[in-house]
Each structure stands twice: as structure tokens, then as C-alpha cells.
Amino acid sequence: MSQCPIDHGAARAPNGCPVSPEAAAFDPFGDGYQQDPPDYVRWSRDQEPVFYSPQLGYWVVTRYDDIKAIFRDNLTFSPAIALEKITPTGDAANAVLASYGYAMNRTLVNEDEPAHMPRRRALMEPFTPAELAHHEPMVRQLTREYVDRFIDAGRADLVDQMLWEVPLTVALHFLGVPEEDMDLLRQYSIAHTVNTWGRPRPEEQVAVAHAVGNFWQLAGRILDKMRQDPSGPGWMQYGIRRQREQPEVVTDSYLHSMMMAGIVAAHETTANASANALKLLLQHPDVWREICDDPALIPDAVEECLRHNGSVAAWRRVVTRDTDVGGIPLSAGSKLLIVTASANHDERHFADADLFDIHRDNASDQLTFGYGAHQCMGKNLARMEMQVFLEELTARLPHMRLAEQRFTYVPNTSFRGPEHLWVEWDPARNPERANPAVLAPRDAVRIGEPTGGSVGRTLVVAALVPAAAGIVKLRLAAPDGRALPRWAPGAHIDIECGQTGISRQYSLCGDPADASAFEVCVLREADSRGGSAWIHAHLRTGDRVRVRGPRNHFRLHESCRKAIFIAGGIGVTPVSAMARRARALGIDYAFHYCGRSRAAMAMRDELVALHGDRLHLHVRDEGQRADFASLLDTPDDATQIYACGPARMVEALEACCAAWPEDALRVEHFSSTLGTLDPSKEQPFTVELRDSGLTLEVPADQTLLTALRCANIDVQSDCEEGLCGSCEVPVLAGEIDHRDVVLTRAEREEGRRMMSCCSRGKGGKIVLGL
The missing domain is CATH 3.10.20.30 (Beta-grasp domain)
Structure with missing residues (x-):
């Protein structure tokens, strides 16, 4: 008991657990949480990932796996309280709301099954990437018009002068709502946020209630007008048309509630996310310069901004049956504050989670949009708007910088973005003054999550030397000398080969401990599909190439007691890194390297020097063919076999290992045609x-x-x-x-x-x- 970090004389949670001092002090309305939610609850992720907050009356959950499991199970963890007032209001404010006929009903955000999914399915189509594409030209035009207003001023508050009004206009356009008074709608939207997720003081509650009541009546008037002619292109008109087909699914009260909630949801989160993203990028000038120089990185930057500093800090759920979260027993009726901003900084899921890295290959695992049946339907509209904002600002104001200021936030548990974002620049340096082409039409942005193919970085060819007959060795480094991501033996990178869109995968063959560069060897294939031929013909020292990765699906199991490494030709590249690591770990290993001739065997001298007697060269021209049948004739439970090489060699090894323990043989492949789709032979x-x-x-x-x-x-x-x-x-x-x-x-x-x-x-x- 003396070693327990929790004061057992302190208050206790509803399940009897004692409340720790940190949990007792938790205040999501304070400046610490508002400025940096993930850092504010770091202690929780490390020590107490599920804790009870006496101030809030909620259980707070902070780790990634726990939060994703909660999102996954919306029957045990109901969203019913997602829009419940987190701070109960007094009788006077409640009377004001009643006077306006305020009757906010369930929406897609807080509706339980079985009602939720039929409605979500009925209203989903306008949110798909294909349907969102026609909104982009309007977003682009609006963004340019707003930038035009301040481009020559040298100073602007991006929130007041662009990032609030453009998403609001887009939201109204998407919903099919006539553009109303922007300032009034902003006032109503903030009031709705404070009313639901904030802690208004008693003297503020009545004013907030009047704003929310007026907002409710405005939504009703707009909806009534739409009903007269629902043929327009907006989402609300779409909902009215679907109501005629499914009146029991899309009801009157549902549409009224969705009209009000939609105006807030479709613009406020995007406005805040965009402000957070620009603040974060300008706080990292090297990253800002990187996306200015290479706009192709913008989709990845958007995704990492959503992870690192998204606009949704937390959601709420209520427990419907006795259960447990993270090993903590919770009874039915328990209320949960699930801090998604904390999940997005969980080191258990995101390596170097606090590092702002726009090349992160799992940034899209972020939970800012939620997950599962209640994931944000408007996520791709937000992504599209953010990409357009960054494309326009990086092109027209690449010299923009943050002005000196203190950032403030509307105090609430869930939605956050700076109230103001002041930036400065020298108008004399505006690129469009010297180069009007900056304002030329741009290609359409990608709508949807970035693919793995877009998560890349530009590297410089630091060295390019012959490694063997027909093989060159590339050493690729960051242009600014920064360290490259960590990698493990067996990992590969993708290199974009010229302007053709061809991307080819090459295994890393250097020292995993060397973070200054990636090294790969590239064989000039006789029947090249364009990748190796381009590298050999066009790439030179000092050139820049686009690289993605590293990724690894051919890992060395470092706990194995004995290993046999087998490489054929250029397949030596991943195997060489594995053998190097096995040597460093003291694993008992043998390394068999097969090649046509000594002159064609990459890294031969280097490998001989490093591995000595453990390396066995099998040179075909010298009559030294490998005898795999003899090598592998006796299965051994303690031995792992790692192989990479031509398909014929791999097939022979698979036959020789048929009697070995399951998965004793692990193979890296060069290519595959197994996934080629032939519709005439496929089954739905x-x-x-x-x-x-x-x-x-x-x-x-x-x-x-x-x-x-x-x-x-x-x-x-x-x-x-x-x-x-x-x-x-x-x-x-x-x-x-x-x-x-x-x-x-x-x-x-x-x-x-x-x-x-x-x-x-x-x-x-x-x-x-x-």
C-alpha cells in the first residue's frame, strides 16, 4: 500500500476506485487543456489512461486503443450524450430556450441504433468523393477572392478574414442554404458550441440561450422555404427528397435538427481545423517551406495536421451496460469523455507522436473524424477545403510568417481552434507581382484520404556508384541534411522514376543505424517496365527524387536463435541488411549468396569483409550452384530462413521447405500478377x-x-x-x-x-x- 501512487484517503469514483490528485485537478475548461489537450493529459496516457473526473462527473479515456474500441462498439458505448449540455443550465436559460420552441432532436452524431444506420445510409451519397468533386471550383474561387482582399496589406487575421467565412459559405452551399448574415451565423454557431460543450457562467447562460433559440427558429424558416421547392442541389434538399421515399426514416424533426447541426458541423470544425493547420505549419517554418517548394506534399500535410492538432479534441459516450475500459470496470450509465486529441499523440500507435512529421505513413489513422458507424460524414469535404487553402496560400504567400500574439480558444471540452490567427509578410515579395502564372488554374485536389502513394519526401542523390555489372548503388539523403526515418532490415522504399508516374520498390541495403541516408542497389533489368531503365539512364549525383516509405513486410525476427539467409542476384539487398543485424545481435547465422558471376554480385567484397566464413558464395559461372535440397534437408524448429531472389529460386526453396515448420521460410517478392483482375473469371x-x-x-x-x-x-x-x-x-x-x-x-x-x-x-x- 505504501508504494501506491494514489491517495486512498481521497475522493472515490462511482465504482469505488480512489481518485488520484491529477484526476481530481483535471479541468477541460482551463487554459492548459485549451492550449494543448494532448500535453495536458500526457500524465494520463502514461499512468492512468482511464480516470474519473469529479469536476466533470465523467470518466476520461486517453489512449488510442481504448478510444478506438469505444468508437467500434456503439451499442455498449452509446453516442446519445454527444450533444447533451456538458454544463447543465439554470431555469432562466431553459425557459428562454422553451420560449423559442427549441426542440433539438437526435442527429447523425448522437443517434442510437437501429435508427441511426438507415438514416446515415439514406443521406450518405452527397458526401462521397465523387459527389464532392463539383464543389471544389467554388471553394477555389472563394479562397482566391478572400486572399485578394488582403494580399497587398502585409498583415491579416486569417480566421476573421478568410478561415471562418469561406468554410461557412461552403457549408451553406453544400447544404443548399441561402447565404445569410455571416456575422450573425458565426455568433449563433459559437453560442451553440458554448451551450453544448462549454461552461457558460450563470450570467451568460440567458444570452447564449437567446442566440441558440434564434438559431433554431432560423433553421426552421430555411427548411420551410426549401420544402416549397426541394429540387435544388443541396444536401438538405436531397434529404427532403429522400423523406418522400422513406418518410419513416427521414422525419420532419430529424430534418430540422440536422439543418441546425449541419450548419455548425459543416463549417465550424473545418474553420478550426484550417486555422490549427496553418498555425502548426507556420510554427514549423522548415515544413512550411517544404510544402511551398513541393505542393504534392499538401495532402499528407493536411492529414498530419489533423492528427497532430485537429479541431475535435474529444467526444462523449454513455455506457449502456456494465463493462470495462482499459481494465477499469464501469457500470451502466457511466459518462465518458474520450479525448481523441490524446489518442492521436499516443506513442503506442504513433512513433515519435509529438513530432510533427508530414511524411508519417500512418497519419490517417488519426481519430479526429472519429471511427466506425459514427465517423464524420463530412471528413472529405474538410480535407478538400484544407488542401485548397494550403495550395493557394503556399503559392501566393510563401513568405508569410506568424505575427507575435497569444492564442486564445473558446473554452469547451471538444472543439478547438484559435479565435484569431495573425500573420505578416512583405507585400513587395508577393510572387504574383513578378510572375502572374502563380494565379494560373490549378489541377483538382485529391478528395479523400491520401493514399500511401502520396506520403513521400524529396531526397537528393548524394552518391551514385557502380556496385556490380549492371547494378548501381544510390545513396539518398535529405537536401537539408536532416535525419531520415528509422528503418529495420527488410524494409523497402518506393522511388518515383521520372515524370511518367512509375513508382518502383527497392529494398534498403545500408546500415539501419545510419540515419543520414537511405541506400539501395538497382539492377538494370533487361525487360524493365521503365523504373530501373530510367534510374540507370537519367539519374545523376545531385538530382532530386521523390521517395516514399520506408515500409516493412519482410521483417527479421530478432528473437530467433538461428537464421539462414539466402539471396539470389539483386535479392541480396534486403538479405544483406538482415545478415548485418543478425551479426550485431549475436544470432547464429549462415549467409548463402547466389549469382551468375562474381562481377554481377553487388556488394560482394563488402559482404566478405563483414561476414567472413559465414558467407557462402554460389557462383554459377564457376560451377558453384547452391544445393538447397542438402542445405534444407533436415527441418529445424529453432531456425528461420529468409530469402529473396528470382521466382524460380523462391519456388525451389518453397519445395525444399515443405516439411519445415509452418512459416519457417520467409520470402520477399519482386513482383506479382496474382491480383490482376479478369472480370470474365471473377465472382461478385x-x-x-x-x-x-x-x-x-x-x-x-x-x-x-x-x-x-x-x-x-x-x-x-x-x-x-x-x-x-x-x-x-x-x-x-x-x-x-x-x-x-x-x-x-x-x-x-x-x-x-x-x-x-x-x-x-x-x-x-x-x-x-x-
């Missing part, structure tokens, strides 16, 4: 998305990945050939026709995951954990 199948509550049909001429994207479900992807593993999705039930070369034999037989770009369901139906 059904996929149930358990977490999202959707059921989709995947026709014979469509991949699962495409079907998911059409349903507005975020899934990463890159190679789309079944090689890289970035599009992996969890399988809960059903038989899978695996067509990737990523999963091991045991993983395929287990049937708990699949690659959505190429693999398909068998037997009619599969169930995914999405």
Missing part, C-alpha cells in the same frame, strides 16, 4: 463492414478497395499489386481468396486479414473490421 461478393454498419456489393469488375472508397471508407493503398501491404484490412469472418505476396502461409490460413487491392471474398460474403 458481399462485404459487411462491421464497425461502420454498412453492407456493400463488390461486382466482378471491381476490386474491394474501389468498393470501399466508393462507400467513403478510408483505406490506404500504394502499389495496388498485392506487393506492399499498405491496403491491409482486418477480416472478422468469411473465406478469402488471397492474391497478395505479403502474408505468410500461416497468416493466410488464419484468415484474419487480407489485401483489399487484389484479394477477394469466396463463398459469397465476408465481414471486415472496418
